[in-house]
Amino acid sequence: MENTSGFIQQCLASKMFTEDEFVSTTTRFFGDEIELNKIIQETKKTLVDYGLDLAKIIDQVTGDAYYVLTNNKQDTLATLASKYTQTELLYFKSLVEGIMTSDDNKFYLTYHEALDKSGEIEVATFRSKEAQTALDSFFKDKWLESVSGKICLGNRSLAELHKFLKDNYNEETTECYVCSGILTRGWMCHYCGKGIHSFCYNQLSTNQNKECLECSKDFDQNSQENDSVVGPGE
Numbered sequence: 001m002e003n004t005s006g007f008i009q010q011c012l013a014s015k016m017f018t019e020d021e022f023v024s025t026t027t028r029f030f031g032d033e034i035e036l037n038k039i040i041q042e043t044k045k046t047l048v049d050y051g052l053d054l055a056k057i058i059d060q061v062t063g064d065a066y067y068v069l070t071n072n073k074q075d076t077l078a079t080l081a082s083k084y085t086q087t088e089l090l091y092f093k094s095l096v097e098g099i100m101t102s103d104d105n106k107f108y109l110t111y112h113e114a115l116d117k118s119g120e121i122e123v124a125t126f127r128s129k130e131a132q133t134a135l136d137s138f139f140k141d142k143w144l145e146s147v148s149g150k151i152c153l154g155n156r157s158l159a160e161l162h163k164f165l166k167d168n169y170n171e172e173t174t175e176c177y178v179c180s181g182i183l184t185r186g187w188m189c190h191y192c193g194k195g196i197h198s199f200c201y202n203q204l205s206t207n208q209n210k211e212c213l214e215c216s217k218d219f220d221q222n223s224q225e226n227d228s229v230v231g232p233g234e
Contacts, residue, residue, distance in 0.1 A: 003029040003030060004042060004043065004046060006029055007025070007026070007029040007030070007039075007043065008043060008046060008047065010025055010029070011043070011047075011054065011069050012069065014069075015068065015069050015156070016066060016067070016068045016069070016142055016155075016156050016159075017066065017067045017068075018064065018065075018066060019064065019065040019066070019067070022067045023036065026039050040054060047069075048072075051071060051072050052069060052070065052071060052072065053069075053070045053072055054067060054068075054069060054070075055067070055068050055069075055070045055159045055162075056068075057155050057158060057159040057181070058179065058181065058197075058199065059155055059199065060176075060181070060183070060184065060185040060186060060197040060198055060199055060231075061185055061197075061198045061199055062199065063199040063203070066155050066156075066159070068155070068156055068159035068160060069160075070159055070160045070162070071160065072163075077089065077092075077093065077161070077164060079160065080092065080143075083141070084134070084137070087121060087123050087125075087126050087130075088134045088137070090121050090123075091117065091118060091121055091126065091131060091134050092134070092138060092143065094117045094120050094121065095109065095114060095117055095138070095144070095151070096153070096157070096161070096165075098113065098114070098117055099151070099152065099153055099184075100153075100165065100168075100169040100172050100173075101169070101172055105174075105188055105229070105230040105231070106231065106232070107152060107153070107184040107185070107230065107231045107232075108147070108150040108151055108152045108231060108232045109150070109151045110149070110150060110151070111146075111149060111151060114131070114135060114151050115128050115131050115132065115135075117131070118130065118131035135151075141156070142154045142155070142156040143156055143157050144157070147185075147231075147232045147233075148232060148233075150232040152184060152185070152231060152232060153184060158181070158182055158184070162182065165182060166182075174188065174195040174230075175195070176195060176196050176197045176200055177194045177195060177196060177214065178196055178197070178200040178204065179197065179200055181197065183195045183196070183197060183230055184230065184231050185197065185198055185230060185231035185232070186198045186199075186200070186201060186230045186231065187201055187210065187212075187219050187228055187229065187230060188228055188229075188230050189212035189214065189215060189217060189219065189228065190228065191212065191215050191217040192212060192214050192215040192217070194212060194213075194214040194215070195230060196213065201213065210228075
């Protein structure tokens with residue numbers, strides 16, 4: 001297809017699109033007569049030679065679609081090195097570690113906990129002030145997002161760092177049994193062990209009571225600690 005190289009350059013520059021942004025961009029380069037799926041498949045064929053892919057990810061709560069340019073190389077965190085300093089990269093890895101290993105399927109850090117992570121870097125010039133600046137950049141670049149003041153992995157991280165998360169946090173990682181996406185926001189049944197995204201649950205459930213779609217047990221009575229909620233909640 002004509003204009004494919006220009007479109008790929010735009011993907012490289014933007015890194016991540018909302019669905020509306022993606023449709024608008026494809027229309028600008030290819031017009032509105034070419035089928036979107038054809039554009040995606042042709043783009044993916046070209047990107048594979050560069051170790052890249054164009055992935056579609058669905059927000060775990062809203063169901064909004066995003067298109068993300070991902071790096072299929074083993075060290076996916078290396079893609080951040082061109083944007084951030086080595087110290088900032090170490091800080092980001094520390095944040096990911098804290099989020100992914102948080103207790104009781106929280107998958108978030110409070111703002112205070114995130115700033116405290118700067119102490120793990122052991123760089124004298126990197127303190128709370130520098131950590132706050134780095135956090136602002138991670139939010140702006142959509143690696144992280146804030147939900148009611150709680151810091152979670154953003155959709156960009158879940159897409160671009162998918163392999164890294166699976167390789168390094170396999171025991172902590174649960175997949176939604178409906179769509180197979182990584183689960184960091186939704187529900188976990190402590191009877192049958194099935195996890196499900198909030199959006200996937202709401203799409204399939206016709207019951208106002210929160211109960212597991214697999215075994216019909218009430219989520220609110222799954223455990224004495226009532227920790228069936230995954231992530232910071234909706």
